[in-house]
Amino acid sequence: MAEPLTLQDIRGAEAPGDEPSFEGWTCPLPLRDSPTIVMGHGGGGAMSGELVEHVFLPSFADASLAQLGDSAVLELHGGRMAFSTDSFVVRPLFFPGGCIGDLAVNGTVNDLAMSGAQALFLSAAFILEEGTDVTRVGAVAQRMGAAATQAGVRIVTGDTKVVESGHGDGVYINTAGIGVVPEGVDIRPDRAEPGDVVIISGHIGVHGIAIMSVREGLEFGTEVLSDSQPLGGLVAAMLAVTRDLHVLRDPTRGGVATSLNEIARSSGVGISLDERSLPVPEVVANACAFLGLDPLQVANEGKLLAFVPREQADEVLAAMRAHPSGSDAAIIGECVEDHPGMVSARTGFGAARVVDLPIGEQLPRIC
Amino acid sequence: MAEPLTLQDIRGAEAPGDEPSFEGWTCPLPLRDSPTIVMGHGGGGAMSGELVEHVFLPSFADASLAQLGDSAVLELHGGRMAFSTDSFVVRPLFFPGGCIGDLAVNGTVNDLAMSGAQALFLSAAFILEEGTDVTRVGAVAQRMGAAATQAGVRIVTGDTKVVESGHGDGVYINTAGIGVVPEGVDIRPDRAEPGDVVIISGHIGVHGIAIMSVREGLEFGTEVLSDSQPLGGLVAAMLAVTRDLHVLRDPTRGGVATSLNEIARSSGVGISLDERSLPVPEVVANACAFLGLDPLQVANEGKLLAFVPREQADEVLAAMRAHPSGSDAAIIGECVEDHPGMVSARTGFGAARVVDLPIGEQLPRIC
Numbered sequence: 001m002a003e004p005l006t007l008q009d010i011r012g013a014e015a016p017g018d019e020p021s022f023e024g025w026t027c028p029l030p031l032r033d034s035p036t037i038v039m040g041h042g043g044g045g046a047m048s049g050e051l052v053e054h055v056f057l058p059s060f061a062d063a064s065l066a067q068l069g070d071s072a073v074l075e076l077h078g079g080r081m082a083f084s085t086d087s088f089v090v091r092p093l094f095f096p097g098g099c100i101g102d103l104a105v106n107g108t109v110n111d112l113a114m115s116g117a118q119a120l121f122l123s124a125a126f127i128l129e130e131g132t133d134v135t136r137v138g139a140v141a142q143r144m145g146a147a148a149t150q151a152g153v154r155i156v157t158g159d160t161k162v163v164e165s166g167h168g169d170g171v172y173i174n175t176a177g178i179g180v181v182p183e184g185v186d187i188r189p190d191r192a193e194p195g196d197v198v199i200i201s202g203h204i205g206v207h208g209i210a211i212m213s214v215r216e217g218l219e220f221g222t223e224v225l226s227d228s229q230p231l232g233g234l235v236a237a238m239l240a241v242t243r244d245l246h247v248l249r250d251p252t253r254g255g256v257a258t259s260l261n262e263i264a265r266s267s268g269v270g271i272s273l274d275e276r277s278l279p280v281p282e283v284v285a286n287a288c289a290f291l292g293l294d295p296l297q298v299a300n301e302g303k304l305l306a307f308v309p310r311e312q313a314d315e316v317l318a319a320m321r322a323h324p325s326g327s328d329a330a331i332i333g334e335c336v337e338d339h340p341g342m343v344s345a346r347t348g349f350g351a352a353r354v355v356d357l358p359i360g361e362q363l364p365r366i367c
Numbered sequence: 368m369a370e371p372l373t374l375q376d377i378r379g380a381e382a383p384g385d386e387p388s389f390e391g392w393t394c395p396l397p398l399r400d401s402p403t404i405v406m407g408h409g410g411g412g413a414m415s416g417e418l419v420e421h422v423f424l425p426s427f428a429d430a431s432l433a434q435l436g437d438s439a440v441l442e443l444h445g446g447r448m449a450f451s452t453d454s455f456v457v458r459p460l461f462f463p464g465g466c467i468g469d470l471a472v473n474g475t476v477n478d479l480a481m482s483g484a485q486a487l488f489l490s491a492a493f494i495l496e497e498g499t500d501v502t503r504v505g506a507v508a509q510r511m512g513a514a515a516t517q518a519g520v521r522i523v524t525g526d527t528k529v530v531e532s533g534h535g536d537g538v539y540i541n542t543a544g545i546g547v548v549p550e551g552v553d554i555r556p557d558r559a560e561p562g563d564v565v566i567i568s569g570h571i572g573v574h575g576i577a578i579m580s581v582r583e584g585l586e587f588g589t590e591v592l593s594d595s596q597p598l599g600g601l602v603a604a605m606l607a608v609t610r611d612l613h614v615l616r617d618p619t620r621g622g623v624a625t626s627l628n629e630i631a632r633s634s635g636v637g638i639s640l641d642e643r644s645l646p647v648p649e650v651v652a653n654a655c656a657f658l659g660l661d662p663l664q665v666a667n668e669g670k671l672l673a674f675v676p677r678e679q680a681d682e683v684l685a686a687m688r689a690h691p692s693g694s695d696a697a698i699i700g701e702c703v704e705d706h707p708g709m710v711s712a713r714t715g716f717g718a719a720r721v722v723d724l725p726i727g728e729q730l731p732r733i734c
Contacts, residue, residue: 035500036498037496039531048527051501055505059508060512062522064523064524065525077443077444079445089528130404130406131403133403134422138422156439157450158419160408160418162404164406172539176492
């Protein structure tokens with residue numbers, strides 16, 4: 001017989017288990033003195049980058065992961081596939097122009113598209129909070145299903161966990177996705193070259209301002225709808241012009257500024273923007289002026305940045321403008337040999353400024 | 368110019384966005400009058416099944432999803448792959464014998480193995496709580512990396528989100544995984560046949576009791592260590608005997624009872640267990656007796672159930688016992704033509720009882 005059972009009080013839920021130290025850990029992350037996680041670590045900017053560089057990359061030690069693309073491109077059965085994941089913790093769950101459900105589908109579909117891949121399969125994993133209305137969960141699921149149909153992707157596997165009331169926010173969703181990379185396509189964050197033309201597929205800053213308008217109780221005169229949409233069709237139209245797209249990126253958290261800085265560093269090129277050419281809708285510009293934000297740092301959920309060889313740029317731009325998801329596409333800058341790893345912008349007055357990536361994020365939890 | 372900006376108070380964070388109804392929704396889930404999510408919906412038992420059946424399956428309408436296997440088996444580039452996802456919300460993050468990090472790797476590796484697939488690639492997505500020690504996150508990541516190395520799988524893509532203090536529990540992790548299904552293997556929850564022998568790969572109920580021992584402040588005389596481990600190697604050893612394994616399942620949430628009931632229903636067979644043959648360690652049996660639990664309903668994280676044609680059963684069992692992850696493997700029952708869709712057990716006194724799946728779960732958040 002085993003020893004008779006005894007009850008022992010252990011204080012709190014986090015009783016000491018088998019907790020190891022983090023070996024090799026020597027100092028807090030450079031950007032913060034505090035050795036704890038702060039909201040900025042989830043903002044997609046410089047602090048997020050630090051966490052990945054100092055904590056996750058050393059622990060996982062993988063060459064594909066270290067490329068830090070929107071998705072990993074892998075060999076399977078003699079062909080290439082793209083694989084990507086994203087968790088969604090947006091507040092509120094429903095916002096003008098979308099909800100967490102379509103965001104979760106489009107976000108991963110778009111991460112795959114940024115490798116040139118057409119999404120085929122998605123997983124859907126839910127962390128639900130006790131006490132959430134089942135009808136709300138159902139509405140999210142139904143919108144996810146509709147978004148998957150629109151994007152031409154199948155939701156083939158899933159999972160549901162429930163956490164106690166107060167430990168979640170109604171619904172968190174993770175999606176992971178698999179897509180096929182067409183032959184001859186080699187789109188990577190480190191392929192930008194001096195001379196490449198930088199194209200944005202449409203208006204910037206719309207998703208972030210749409211979320212802010214409902215969450216912070218602001219009204220901007222005109223209702224701003226999220227730009228959440230799948231971009232696989234737009235990318236296919238671009239690849240029909242040329243397979244030699246160098247870089248694609250969807251500028252979500254941290255906005256266009258973060259994406260461009262990451263590409264400038266990965267590729268070792270300078271990026272020079274013409275600020276007058278940025279397609280910033282008036283309502284976004286006004287909201288940003290009012291709130292002290294830079295539209296370049298505000299999140300988008302249905303836009304892409306493309307780095308295209310100069311010879312193909314006009315034809316690619318025309319193909320984008322002919323597609324419903326790219327009708328407002330514009331050339332916003334070019335890659336240069338000057339200031340490698342940095343992004344600069346010529347202002348309306350002819351001066352130049354450095355476009356840095358945000359440290360944390362002005363508006364947490366926009367996706 | 369747009370209208371001048373105005374500030375408007377909207378009450379609470381959940382300002383009315385673009386919230387739709389859940390179309391086609393007519394009634395609360397049959398097992399509950401309350402129209403809200405309860406902990407039992409995440410327990411892996413009957414209530415989890417209801418949520419999937421009434422909310423997710425109709426919304427996503429996918430044939431692979433509807434099979435409700437541990438992973439989806441899909442065609443890509445002319446070959447077959449398995450794809451699976453799981454989120455992990457275990458409390459506490461570190462427990463005797465493991466932590467949320469190795470659980471997140473082994474859980475998805477094992478879901479893939481239940482299709483006969485060897486895991487190749489994992490995604491890792493973190494939802495971190497503001498205020499969590501970075502060293503804790505690092506320790507989790509380091510253990511994940513070590514578990515991935517042990518399982519022979521690469522972590523190739525990832526994501527990090529941060530939620531405000533009080534909205535999470537330190538660390539939630541989602542992993543999704545991709546594996547290759549060998550030719551000639553066709554393992555599905557609906558392939559059990561009368562005459563099949565039911566084998567368990569080792570001691571049952573260990574993970575659930577290990578979590579309970581630290582969380583509920585119980586001591587059971589002997590320390591109970593979680594059985595979290597990767598099962599790809601064990602499955603490969605079994606497939607080396609015969610490719611004609613009918614069903615594999617890792618009995619996690621809801622335990623052996625839930626897995627067997629799901630298989631009985633999917634396959635339309637009866638399952639008859641011999642209770643005396645169940646490998647329940649004494650410390651688990653004592654803890655269950657003390658707590659009023661059925662060891663068949665307690666979670667495992669490093670065990671599998673196999674349904675094997677009678678002619679191959681002895682040889683498969685021998686191969687399992689020769690593998691370090693299957694040294695305590697045992698035949699626990701068989702499939703019968705009687706009582707299709709139900710599981711029965713012959714007790715030590717020769718009587719028979721129905722083994723039902725739990726409604727919710729006795730111990731939430733064990734994975």
